[in-house]
Amino acid sequence: MRHGRAALAVLALACLLGNAAASRTLQQYDCTTAKQQCESDSCKGKISFDCDPATGKTTCQCDSAGLVSCFPGSATVRTAGGQAKPMSELQLGEQVLSVGPDGALQYSPVFMWSSRRPDETTGFVRVRTDAGHNITVTPGHYLFAWRGAAAQRAAQAALGNPAGWPLVLPSQLAVGDVVPVAGAGVPGGRGGAALPVLARVTGVERVQETGVYMPHTLTGAIVVDGVVASELTSLVPPQLAGPWVSRGLAAALRLAFAALPAGSVEGAVRAVSAWAHGGSGDAVVSAPALLAPATSAA
Numbered sequence: 001m002r003h004g005r006a007a008l009a010v011l012a013l014a015c016l017l018g019n020a021a022a023s024r025t026l027q028q029y030d031c032t033t034a035k036q037q038c039e040s041d042s043c044k045g046k047i048s049f050d051c052d053p054a055t056g057k058t059t060c061q062c063d064s065a066g067l068v069s070c071f072p073g074s075a076t077v078r079t080a081g082g083q084a085k086p087m088s089e090l091q092l093g094e095q096v097l098s099v100g101p102d103g104a105l106q107y108s109p110v111f112m113w114s115s116r117r118p119d120e121t122t123g124f125v126r127v128r129t130d131a132g133h134n135i136t137v138t139p140g141h142y143l144f145a146w147r148g149a150a151a152q153r154a155a156q157a158a159l160g161n162p163a164g165w166p167l168v169l170p171s172q173l174a175v176g177d178v179v180p181v182a183g184a185g186v187p188g189g190r191g192g193a194a195l196p197v198l199a200r201v202t203g204v205e206r207v208q209e210t211g212v213y214m215p216h217t218l219t220g221a222i223v224v225d226g227v228v229a230s231e232l233t234s235l236v237p238p239q240l241a242g243p244w245v246s247r248g249l250a251a252a253l254r255l256a257f258a259a260l261p262a263g264s265v266e267g268a269v270r271a272v273s274a275w276a277h278g279g280s281g282d283a284v285v286s287a288p289a290l291l292a293p294a295t296s297a298a
């Protein structure tokens with residue numbers, strides 16, 4: 001029991017850190033030391049390193065199979081009013097389109113940013129689909145997808161159970177893979193509990209984008225640029241990963257807010273992200289959003 005709880009705590013922390021651990025700016029070292037520091041980071045992918053000796057500004061980034069798990073500032077979510085809103089304008093507490101435990105599209109409040117760095121430019125993967133929805137995410141961010149001859153049938157059968165949807169990294173996707181998207185017919189705020197529909201991947205490419213934003217909803221599966229995405233990084237092993245991680249994190253934070261002064265919970269979340277980013281903490285959490293009614297039907 002003790003171990004189970006400790007493991008959960010570690011997982012929740014890992015979930016938060018995963019968004020941050022692979023990309024950080026170090027300003028307190030000279031470039032030689034910073035490079036050594038960067039290379040000693042546990043990045044399993046390719047490291048790109050940049051350092052300006054004049055200012056000491058250093059970028060250390062793990063950019064293939066990396067751990068950073070975020071969307072760019074130009075990525076859009078759908079707010080409860082039905083309109084698309086860029087990440088860069090999204091506020092904590094706002095209701096955004098997501099997928100609930102029963103697979104139905106529903107609105108859920110954003111209770112936390114585990115990353116929110118508007119000025120950072122980094123490598124992303126853009127996945128295009130035949131539904132016209134193209135999602136742009138960092139290489140370490142899990143998406144849901146099915147592959148193979150039976151993909152369409154398997155996906156259709158699984159639509160009502162997001163906990164069982166297979167997780168893949170965006171760069172592992174291939175043309176023809178099947179991904180869940182919010183159908184064009186999903187109304188803004190009304191229309192009953194529609195399930196996502198399926199689309200085929202038509203292209204996968206590497207792009208550079210600005211802004212590193214990772215919002216967390218109470219469902220753990222957020223609709224970004226029309227595609228249903230996980231809210232998880234590859235730091236969480238796929239056999240453990242699932243929408244329940246976000247829900248567990250929300251539950252843990254709710255308990256913390258109930259037991260401790262709000263300021264100290266917010267401070268702890270900030271401190272974890274500051275430690276992970278090597279700068280000022282950019283993770284923020286909203287107690288009111290956590291305590292809001294869980295969801296409202298789409």
Ligand SMILES: *[C@@H]1O[C@H](CO)[C@@H](O)[C@H](O)[C@H]1NC(C)=O
Nearest residue numbers: 128129132133134202203225
């Ligand atoms: C997605 O990409 C396709 C090209 O594959 C393009 O025709 C379409 O307009 C893009 N969709 C959006 C919403 O930008």
